[in-house]
Amino acid sequence: VHPDMHPHVIEVLKTRAEPLGLELIIQDPMTFDFKKEVFAALFQYPTTTGSIENYKDITQKLHDHGALVIASVDLLALTLITPPGEWGADIVVGNSQRFGVPLGFGGPHAAYLATKDAYKRSLPGRLVGVSVDSQGKSALRLALQTREQHIRREKATSNICTAQVLLANMAAMYAVYHGPQGLKKIANRVHRLTQIAKIGLEKLGHTVLTKNFFDTLQVKTDQAAQLKTDSEKLEINLRYFTGSVGFSLNETSTLKTVDDLFAIFNKGTAASFKAADLEASVQDVITGDMVRKSDYLTHPVFNSYHSETEMMRYIYSLQNKDITLTHSMIPLGSCTMKLNAATELMPVSWPEINKMHPFVPMNQAQGYLHLIKDLEQKLCGITGFSAVSLQPNSGAQGEYAGLLVIREYFKAKNQTNRKVCLIPTSAHGTNPASAVMAGFEVALVKCDENGNVDIPDLKIKVEQYKDTLAAFMVTYPSTHGIFEEGIVEMCEIVHAAGGQVYMDGANLNALVGVARPGKFGPDVSHMNLHKTFAIPHGGGGPGVGPIGVAAHLAPYLPRQTSVKESGPETGVTSTTSAPWGSASILPISWSYITMMGDAGLRSSTTTSILNANYMAKKLEPYYPIVYKGKEGLVAHECIIDIRPLKKSHNIDVTDIAKRLMDYGFHAPTMSWPVAGTLMIEPTESESKKELDRYCEAMIEIRKEADTTPDVLKNAPHTAEVLMATEWKYSYSREKAAYPLKWVTANKYWPPVSRVDNAYGDKNIVCSCPPLESYA
Template sequence: MSPEHQAGPTPSAWHESFVRRHVGTDEQAQQRMLAALGLGSLAELLEQAVPGTILLDEDAASPLPEGATEPAALEELRALAARNRVRRPLIGLGYHGTHTPAVIQRNVLENPAWYTAYTPYQPEISQGRLEALLTFQTMICDLTGMDVSNASTLDEATSAAEALMMARRHAKRKGPLFLVDADALPATKAVLAGRAAGLGIELREVDFATEGVPEGDYFGALVQYPGASGRLWDPREVIAQVKETGALAIVAADLLALTQIASPGSMGADVTIGSSQRFGVPLGFGGPHAAFVAVRSGLERQLPGRLVGISRDVDGNPAYRLSLQTREQHIRREKATSSITTAQVLLAVMAAMYAVHHGPEGIARIGRRVAACAASLAAQLRASGFTLVHESFVDTLEVRATGQAADIVAAAAEAGWLLHQVDADTVHLALDETVTAADLASIAAVFAPFAPDPGAELTAVEPGEGWGELARTEPFLQHPVFSSFASETALMRHLRRLADRDFALDRGMIPLGSCTMKLNAATEMAGVTWQEFGAIHPFAPAQDVAGYLDLIEQLETWLIELTGYDTVSLQPNAGSQGEFAGLLAIRAYHASRGEAAREVCLVPSSAHGTNAASAVAAGLRVVVVASDARGNIDLDDLKQKIKDHGEQLAAIMITYPSTHGVYEAEVRTVCELVHDAGGQVYVDGANLNALLEVARPGEFGGDVSHLNLHKTFCIPHGGGGPGVGPVAARAHLAPFLPGHPAAQRAEHPVAGQAPQAHGGAPVAQAPYGSPSILPISWTYIRLMGAEGLRHATASAVLAANYVARRLQESYEILYTGENGLVAHECIVDLRPFTARTGITVDDVAKRLVDYGFHAPTMSFPVAGTLMVEPTESEDLAEIDRFVEAMLAIAHEAEEVLAGTWPAEDNPLVNAPHTAASIAVGEWTHPYSRETAVYPATQAAPAEGDHVTPGMRVQSKYWPPVRRIDQAHGDRHLVPTWPRD
């Protein structure tokens, strides 16, 4: 595809095109790469790689708008943002106004060193992120009084659902009943209902504060503390009664309130959940925000998500790593403790650094000031003749105003405040750290015209009336990390030091298979910090969020076109949640047809690693389908499994292109076989970067797919989150996609039909999941247009095939398609290499760090292999540099095999090498210091490569620790900063 064809009739148009900046390889580089493959054009490459039965016509018209220039796209996005009305929300219900410290916004949220990093599976080059997450875990444990916290979860409601599943697994009682506080957050109750329905769990609402604990064979109970209504009461007796029965006592708590009131841990809770959004993370119309699940000792192996711990490297130095990774989905599959893969690392880092920024005294002062504002307002309202629903509270009030609630809420909106109407007689408002003395007067003035006894004035009131023994006496945030960076200079340097300990996309290529670590362009990121997107409450009235709703509708429509499906829900806030939502839709569809007995989910061995765990979470029984010798689904085994399970077949989950990195030629046949048996086809969208404008899963047989906006559509990985995992489906599944009781617009676009409501249970706390980062994907599609997206797809496929072809000099490529080509990634099989040389996949991965690279995906989906995905964003010089590093490592392994270096002491088994390791006085290794840390590539620079060898080492990345002892960290779990 020539520049003229790609972006317009003139070279100047190509120069202005964003496509030129997004795709790293220009036309000249691509011709060199194509020549290495014996091909003449990108079109020929696609014809050879993609089965003709699914390949789209390059010249077919697309309803997507043509790609825009960056100024034009931002102008359109500004116009959408301007349609949102920013009013100060006092709605609460799990979301509160907060101030993001500028030092954190600039140095974390807007810093590519933080937002372009990947999940810290390679701990030696992730020490900064891991240290920050340890700070987050310590903050959570200190405030909740629990022993262990995970490194963040998706939102508070899904954290409650994960806690429900934990209780079901662990509780001594095995009855089907779970008790839910009647005063729990409404969104939490809705998400719990959806999670429980598919698993045969009965939920029962209980007003614990007035009714206590009922009789029944329940396995767990969730208490909201303080209640969603603001009510503060002492749950100690309820917690004790629940635990006495062998059930798990779960508390949903507010972190800022916990600076003032007793922690759940001090009251005996088994599990505490909540959100850290109040700690400096913008509202963002609902997300992303870092929630958490924290547990007492003994439950740490049941935790969902990730857990950071302190271990040591080979020299005995402290080092951080992800602990207890054997719980993870891609390892345990259907036996995993959770289907969650995406955490909210970037937001967890922000929340942790908010605590570091303010310190324990500052955090306590903020909490006390908010409580004091609430106490002052409450006193004024009482003096004005109003009655409070609850006399004991921290920062949330419910005010009786018989027959006047709607008028008060309307008057508040006119004054710039958003309150919540509970019913005709009750107004709900939650104060937050942004409320000043002047603001408090403005809020009081809203109520004045409706007061039975007007004229009372605001006066300062000390908070704590009615708290009694609930007033907090426990210290928190006592570790020096929370009191060592009080000045902005110190905190700025702390954040820089942490970032320098990491390897992110701003340093170099991250060639991770199945993860698509591509450019997250600055223009795409621009809208994230705009107030018109960031300061909006998820339950704001529809008239205040017209711009958001239009952006969401446009993005849904574009995704419908790109996938070939009929409708899309953007609510799932991670790929795992998209998988879960799609499977729930399939189950509900079968049930609606009187076929609820369909409960078997076929999962090919070539499918994405989370599929099996998601199927189990949706209440399905997993049956594995084998792969043939070429990595394709074994059709004979598929036919046998279909025959074996007959009318029990609910669905098959396939990943396309497969996780083996190939476009399977018989994908239509697979879909037809399952459809003929009455099942549905779930196409995992993890590898959609190989399909955009090339093939559409909704057209070649898929019924439903999730899409990873944090992969294909340029939302950054953020060091392990945030993510967005929309679910796209055919029209017959539309009624069963996730809805939400608080959605501002119930209807969603449906291709060729009138808009239709999604009527399934919500899978996220907010109606639209994590909408504040949707402008990133909207901008990417708007910049690229249909032709640009096809060019990007073809360029990604070209890069992967070029890498595979060059690496074949020294390594075996495990799977290829019918014409010897791969899709957007390739699997390098190190098993024969290891058998011959003794050098393992771990050795190669760690040695790549010395060469200045993040390792590819290790031992997934096949043990002993590396899965490489270069993406379309990398330029040829960087791709060649990676290839040269891999070839040089192969040469080093030959040196070991030849006896030049001992098998137990060589640059590979000792990698990675730190600066400290070569600064020792006496160097005892049989290779030089220079070989250790400045390894020379064996291949000369490719012709035309402008990067000289000297420049290649100029920006040397120095890992902060040597290889980490993984087993030690699991045997000696240290998940927080020492509290002594």
């Protein structure tokens, strides 16, 4: 690892490498001893101090020794400097925040990861590929799903990242709007201002240590204290090194910004010259092999929408392809797609919330710290835990952080032999993936015929691993949507053997205001603020997955070593890049909890349970309910069984999911946690009228399976198919498009016909074909 990486990146690398037994060598690669076994090298480009280094030769040397090269890269700089792929990098990573996304005191932001075609099957997370639909038209789909956690379990790489779809869309639209020329214009302006700053600082007698740069300079000084005083008077924060200071400019910087910098470096008084006077002196510092010569963003989408009017229409054309909560309910099981109220979302756009840098001096962030502390206390009160960390960026990251806390706890007790994590076979795929990342060995616990954890088998496994047992991960309510009556007994069994209990809080929406996990056995649990506490997460992000812990684990909560307020000194080091993770969306959950109050939160929970049971009872005559509690009830979600329909009518979950689009509805969760089933979670946000509409659609689909199964097999039906001169189906066009009368009032038109999944996996294309093919 190059020592001139961003410090927070190095800290996260250390956190993640140690449990996996990976050795980090942080030194200048030019002096690296290649006698050591090395599998990869990581470079910052440009470096954290602003230098643009030429890594071509060292990359070749690393390749000669069988190692891969990773480059962490500034996207805006890439419009001017040679892209890493051209000097041999195998993997390129970075943050897209710079493309129009606010700093937000650390997030949320979308990262990116690009690699060679040869490594595509090792990519984590979601990959959008190109396929064709039943009419032969190009269509997009999520590809290569066999890589993901619900299939690969403990072997999945999904948990090295978390989805940030909303932020990825924001960054993408920034690139769409500005296009390649607009982005280059922005980059040139930023670079030019930085050049002017260098010229002026040298004119004032300072030594600028950075030679080849884009937007960042490091300046030699022994007057850091005076510079700090003078800069804060002008409301500018500098970065302080030993014997030097640094600063970075960006697209919001102006000539006045540079003049203020001159004053700061001139003992607090204005320089005798202006930044504007130095523009004529600017000379290129990015030269030779470092200058980008190749084209980028050549797809038509990045070269078509450069006015607000065109951009607005393009965005709305994409929006019209989606089924969202603005159209109808989305009952995805285990996803809690509840209302994201407008009032809760308002603070996200406030500059006080979204313009703050994550590493400002803490005396400048007192409002944020007050909000964070208050939210932590509210979550402690709701869950019954003694302490909370808001650092994790998702539920899966919460799992990872919580397991690291358990690991650190045992390390402090000199019980490093405890390395086994027991996980039920019904668990979310993130559970085993997180456990492996945290350095644990996974052992599975069976489930009984009712979907509950098999307590006799748990006892056997606890006895088998009693000397090495570290943790037991359990979801409550269960992944099958049931309140397992044995939850307290399970916790007692594990505790008796010296282990800790991790409760997956994915289904916390069924507990808030009704039961406190911290009071019935679990030692640590994550909470999905993007599910239970109203942060939007449609499409997969942004998420926040705080962890609550019992008092004995509180000393080990995550921290960032450079920000003492972020966590206890004895805590595990950073699991994410920012001290408080995706801080700028915390006001959403704070607002939700504050406005709901205790009574409102309890009512929300009981209503979500009532809604799920109402739908289960209404659908049960048509679809078997797979799992129910002893009282014949479910928790906040239910699983309906499509396997009998597959056996009797050859109608499967995909057929029903596609046909629901014709009714204007999003499908429930398909084939998880049980293959051949649909999991329905209505949440508390939906009215009885909407629940009835969804049930009516599902009941009508069941009838169609008897009378017109082809209408399910051919679904969804696009406007193009319905308006074609030739109609080759046995049912009417009206039956296809308007299966029930109320569908006509707010018709959703599917944008593509049924997508060929097998074709998509065999012919995955990472670069899209011409835009015209989607018209």
